[in-house]
Amino acid sequence: MPEITQTLAQARTLLRFATAGSVDDGKSTLVGRLLHDSKAVLVDQLEAVARTSAERGFGGEAGGLDLALLTDGLRAEREQGITIDVAYRYFSTSERSFILADCPGHVQYTRNMVTGAATADAVVVLIDARKGVLEQTRRHLSVVALLRVPNVIVAVNKIDLVDFSEQVYNDIVTDLAKITNGMRMDDVHVIPVSALEGDNVVERSTKTPWYSGPTLIELLEQLPAIDEIENNHEAFRFPVQLVIRPQGGLAPSVDADEFRDYRGYAGQISSGEIRVGDSVEIAPGNFKTKVVGIDIAGKSVEHAFAPQSVNLRLAEEFDVARGAVIGATNTLPESVNLIEAEVFWLDPRSAEAGARVLVKTGTSTVQGIISQVIGRRNLDTLAIDPAEKIEVNDIAHVLIKLATPQPFDDYRDNRRAGAFLIIQPQDGATLAAGIHTNLELVNFSI
Amino acid sequence: MSQKLSENRLDLLDTLESESIHIIREVVAEFERPVLLFSGGKDSVVVLHLATKAFWPGKVPFPVLHVDTGHNFPEVIEFRDRTVEKLGLRLEVASVQDYIDRGVLQERPDGTRNPLQTLPLLDAITAGKHDAVFGGARRDEDKARAKERIISLRDEFGQWDPRNQRPELWNLYNGRHLPGQHVRAFPISNWTELDIWRYIEREGIELPPLYYAHEREVYQRDGMWRAVGPVSEPTPDEVVETRLVRYRTVGDMSCTGAVESPARTISDVVIEVAASTLTERGATRADDRISEAAMEDRKKEGYF
Ligand SMILES: Nc1nc2c(ncn2[C@@H]2O[C@H](COP(=O)(O)OP(=O)(O)OP(=O)(O)O)[C@@H](O)[C@H]2O)c(=O)[nH]1
Ligand SMILES: [Mg+2]
Numbered sequence: 038m039p040e041i042t043q044t045l046a047q048a049r050t051l052l053r054f055a056t057a058g059s060v061d062d063g064k065s066t067l068v069g070r071l072l073h074d075s076k077a078v079l080v081d082q083l084e085a086v087a088r089t090s091a092e093r094g095f096g097g098e099a100g101g102l103d104l105a106l107l108t109d110g111l112r113a114e115r116e117q118g119i120t121i122d123v124a125y126r127y128f129s130t131s132e133r134s135f136i137l138a139d140c141p142g143h144v145q146y147t148r149n150m151v152t153g154a155a156t157a158d159a160v161v162v163l164i165d166a167r168k169g170v171l172e173q174t175r176r177h178l179s180v181v182a183l184l185r186v187p188n189v190i191v192a193v194n195k196i197d198l199v200d201f202s203e204q205v206y207n208d209i210v211t212d213l214a215k216i217t218n219g220m221r222m223d224d225v226h227v228i229p230v231s232a233l234e235g236d237n238v239v240e241r242s243t244k245t246p247w248y249s250g251p252t253l254i255e256l257l258e259q260l261p262a263i264d265e266i267e268n269n270h271e272a273f274r275f276p277v278q279l280v281i282r283p284q285g286g287l288a289p290s291v292d293a294d295e296f297r298d299y300r301g302y303a304g305q306i307s308s309g310e311i312r313v314g315d316s317v318e319i320a321p322g323n324f325k326t327k328v329v330g331i332d333i334a335g336k337s338v339e340h341a342f343a344p345q346s347v348n349l350r351l352a353e354e355f356d357v358a359r360g361a362v363i364g365a366t367n368t369l370p371e372s373v374n375l376i377e378a379e380v381f382w383l384d385p386r387s388a389e390a391g392a393r394v395l396v397k398t399g400t401s402t403v404q405g406i407i408s409q410v411i412g413r414r415n416l417d418t419l420a421i422d423p424a425e426k427i428e429v430n431d432i433a434h435v436l437i438k439l440a441t442p443q444p445f446d447d448y449r450d451n452r453r454a455g456a457f458l459i460i461q462p463q464d465g466a467t468l469a470a471g472i473h474t475n476l477e478l479v480n481f482s483i
Numbered sequence: 484m485s486q487k488l489s490e491n492r493l494d495l496l497d498t499l500e501s502e503s504i505h506i507i508r509e510v511v512a513e514f515e516r517p518v519l520l521f522s523g524g525k526d527s528v529v530v531l532h533l534a535t536k537a538f539w540p541g542k543v544p545f546p547v548l549h550v551d552t553g554h555n556f557p558e559v560i561e562f563r564d565r566t567v568e569k570l571g572l573r574l575e576v577a578s579v580q581d582y583i584d585r586g587v588l589q590e591r592p593d594g595t596r597n598p599l600q601t602l603p604l605l606d607a608i609t610a611g612k613h614d615a616v617f618g619g620a621r622r623d624e625d626k627a628r629a630k631e632r633i634i635s636l637r638d639e640f641g642q643w644d645p646r647n648q649r650p651e652l653w654n655l656y657n658g659r660h661l662p663g664q665h666v667r668a669f670p671i672s673n674w675t676e677l678d679i680w681r682y683i684e685r686e687g688i689e690l691p692p693l694y695y696a697h698e699r700e701v702y703q704r705d706g707m708w709r710a711v712g713p714v715s716e717p718t719p720d721e722v723v724e725t726r727l728v729r730y731r732t733v734g735d736m737s738c739t740g741a742v743e744s745p746a747r748t749i750s751d752v753v754i755e756v757a758a759s760t761l762t763e764r765g766a767t768r769a770d771d772r773i774s775e776a777a778m779e780d781r782k783k784e785g786y787f
Contacts, residue, residue: 110626283541334536465659
């Protein structure tokens with residue numbers, strides 16, 4: 038027993054990763070394999086998978102396990118053998134804890150793939166070794182590039198079906214390099230795997246002696262999470278969620294005399310770090326002041342960093358409400374009412390210049406108009422082709438006019454402060470995921 | 484990887500806590516009348532604890548709602564009332580027994596009342612004009628729950644449409660909805676059972692006593708230990724024995740099984756959960772054993 042208590046006591050870090058790639062490339066099977074081989078599948082779950090696999094005659098007489106059933110949890114998914122929506126699974130190794138988002142490959146469900154990838158520290162893009170890079174592979178790679186997912190792994194899957202051929206692997210590596218260079222992605226790791234048989238997933242394969250790189254799990258254990266990479270160089274940003282001013286409504290456990298006049302700004306630090314005594318500025322309003330206290334649920338601390346949820350106390354009282362952004366002094370961008378943006382269109386209804394929308398960023402939602410559609414990404418050349426209309430699954434370049442100026446960071450400088458949603462004002466649907474960026478910098482081509 | 488990595492790293496529990504607090508605050512900021520489903524079970528207790536942290540030093544700014552099946556363990560009802568009192572909250576109760584007494588709902592042949600909760604729940608949401616309902620569901624509990632968004636839209640009939648969920652991007656939650664619709668909010672979506680227990684240990688959170696090993700009169704049914712009680716009588720062939728047991732989930736006496744366990748303290752439980760080879764629902768819930776898609780079907784109808 039002492040061994041277990043030890044591992045439990047360890048401070049573990051978290052890595053969020055998602056799968057991507059074309060339909061049937063083996064994403065769910067790979068996820069099942071990863072869970073299975075890292076002993077994260079419990080007995081009753083495995084029994085259920087074995088029962089259903091047998092009923093469906095998976096693996097013929099031998100009676101193999103269809104590991105995709107571990108994540109394809111909806112009735113419709115099991116019936117059709119495809120993934121429709123993201124499944125989240127949780128597992129850990131002795132090194133780390135993981136949140137895994139198994140995404141659908143089908144074009145129709147690309148919106149769900151974007152959902153899974155948006156919060157990912159790493160994305161594993163699968164390619165069927167027999168088919169190589171497909172249009173959907175390029176679409177998913179474009180999404181990954183657009184979202185600036187910091188770690189990209191490509192798994193060349195079903196390597197068992199091409200006799201573990203080094204040549205096939207090398208050809209795909211060459212094809213990929215053209216695309217990822219065109220997208221200015223660096224550090225793409227390419228691993229030959231068989232999700233079905235487990236090669237190079239958790240166990241190193243004896244059938245790929247020509248491959249000396251890491252296994253999938255080894256990579257996942259080592260890759261840095263977004264906050265580890267970005268906390269160093271991104272300026273402090275704190276979108277105010279709520280003002281906590283309890284007055285009469287104090288919690289029964291706190292001392293009424295001490296906290297009657299409490300005023301704290303509640304929020305989650307979206308980037309950087311902050312110390313008591315630091316100078317800050319606030320938009321809108323351009324107020325400048327100092328931080329006099331940082332409270333985390335009743336505990337006062339001297340120092341906090343992303344992604345902690347805290348209450349900030351400021352030296353002076355200003356008219357600061359939900360939607361305001363507190364930043365390190367002289368780092369907040371000027372508030373603007375016209376932004377350049379790259380958007381990923383998720384709704385079946387198309388859009389044109391003139392469309393009235395809501396734009397949600399940080400904790401603020403403002404009215405906007407798509408003032409110009411510049412063009413949309415051609416998935417063969419990756420270039421932006423001129424277009425008037427944006428259709429579902431398009432990656433498009435647009436200009437958006439905002440009713441109220443916003444202190445928008447460039448997404449390339451600050452992920453959480455440069456991202457936004459486009460919302461349909463009448464029915465509230467999420468139409469698109471957007472990033473504010475200088476469009477010159479995302480002119481890709483191959 | 485040439486970039487220099489930050490020393491500022493949160494451990495797993497702090498990361499999860501921070502994410503949950505952010506979600507709870509977003510819902511309170513963007514909705515008019517949120518309510519928290521509170522059963523006295525460990526997950527809803529943790530959500531309530533997170534809410535006290537999110538609004539400190541203010542009090543939790545929403546009421547709690549309990550769907551009382553009439554089959555609850557008395558210790559849990561006692562715990563529920565004491566917790567609500569301690570935090571100065573308002574408790575709304577939706578009573579399944581009332582619906583049965585009025586003839587609106589009929590007792591099921593198998594005697595379980597879990598599936599009967601949906602109608603009283605939806606009526607209570609409408610009556611309270613609640614536009615957001617916090618739940619303690621976790622994605623690791625079940626494969627249908629593994630598909631759920633953190634902020635999940637429900638139509639006028641309380642239905643979940645798993646094939647047509649709203650995309651959910653970054654930490655930007657879109658809770659816009661039409662009149663009559665509401666959202667379910669799941670702040671601890673990303674926590675596992677083990678995370679919950681490690682957090683309970685770290686924070687010293689009080690739970691109903693039946694989560695810890697105690698002697699109880701039980702009998703075997705469907706491979707589970709059932710407590711002897713007014714709504715869970717053994718048949719003449721079922722042998723009643725006294726065993727050292729605890730509960731991994733707390734639902735109705737009529738469908739929740741106990742597990743044999745010597746774990747009397749929080750840290751005993753943490754060790755036991757870490758070593759467990761069964762999921763909590765597989766081990767203890769008769770209602771989820773009905774079919775592979777039992778949870779999906781109930782959720783589509785508006786269950787939590
Ligand atoms: N031979 C072989 N077959 C595989 C391998 N990986 C997956 N498959 C098979 O490929 C088929 C599709 O696998 P899935 O895991 O469902 O594919 P997916 O990428 O999750 O599909 P979507 O989620 O619908 O996009 C199944 O029949 C798998 O058994 C592999 O490494 N080798
Ligand atoms: Mg799949």
